Amino acid sequence: MRLLLVEDDDRVASALSAVLGKHGFDVRHARSGGEAIQALLPDGGPEYDCVLLDLGLPDQDGFEVCSRIRRRSATPVIMVTARSDVRSRIHGLNLGADDYVVKPYDIGELLARIHAVVRRPPLRPGAAQSAGPATPPGGSPMVTLPGADGAAPMTLGAVVIEPSTRQVTVDGRPVALTRKEFDLLALLAQRPGVVFRREQIISEVWRTAWEGTGRTLEVHVASLRAKLRTPAMIETVRGVGYRLVVPAG
Structure with a gap:
């Protein structure tokens, strides 16, 4: 071994x-x-x-x-x-x-x-690190994490995420995200449809343990929903965490 x-x-x-x-x-x-x-x-x-x-x-x-x-x-x-x-x-x-x-x-x-x-x-x-199955519903593949070398753009309906440049556009228009907002969106976008636990998100995005950080996560989710102009895109799974839902069409 x-x-x-x-x-x-x-x-x-x-x-x-x-x-x-x-x-x-x-x-x-x-x-x-x-x-x-x-x-x-x-x-x-x-x-x-x-x-x-x-x-x-x-x-x-x-x-x-x-x-x-x-x-x-x-x-x-x-x-x-x-x-x-x-x-x-x-x-x-x-x-x-x-x-x-x-x-x-x-x-x-x-x-x-x-x-x-x-x-x-x-x-x-x-x-x-995922609370869901290895392959999300519909068989969507896992994508490269943000910031990784050679990461391809992620297209999620009208939203396009560019991991290499850390830029996001909605309907072709740039959206100004904070560093943590981008990291949160890119994390959820790795595996659309799969639930990410709150504890996992805090560890990945904030590099700390869950204790005392829950409210910060909720604020960032609310801000992302408003900036992306598609509130239903980030779905709350009560008592567990969040998942990204790609709009149909």
Whole structure:
């Protein structure tokens, strides 16, 4: 089994790699988030069965790395970190982590958790973060996340979203959106018809846990509805979250 260990402390990484190696794992060590992302690219080398991800990395926060991994890969991710607070746990799982292990940990438990996530059925990239099915009603494909290289424009009725330039037009006319409004719209537009949980939206767009941020989400949804001039396009699913509905015709 191939593991990608993302850990900036060489001593910790060396000790853990040695133990994992004795249990039959082939471990590659990445010292930064950028190195981890590069290793998971299609041409970055062999495929990995699991990623062990520390959160305190030198170039970017581990939460951001997890989000970037989940955008392009369905490889199981286990966050292995000293951050033990509940908010961090919730945030990591909402971003798509398959498990969350707090240091110090028992190596036997870590091995069991690795085997557990690897046994799970594989998900399409991004699917771990969705509250709905892998393919939305009607078979609409999932599109590339906003800001990703080579992302194609998304056409949703009269609304066109340009991820590369972060521009939105309605009936050919530019619409001025704030950064968070654009991120919210682009997130929902990934998978029209699929419900995104409130907690997931907060984690993806605001990069924080749900607590105390609910009202902010409601305000941004209301603003988007007004600016797009199609209130029914963003539908509230009571008690769960929101989904984007593409107008017929």
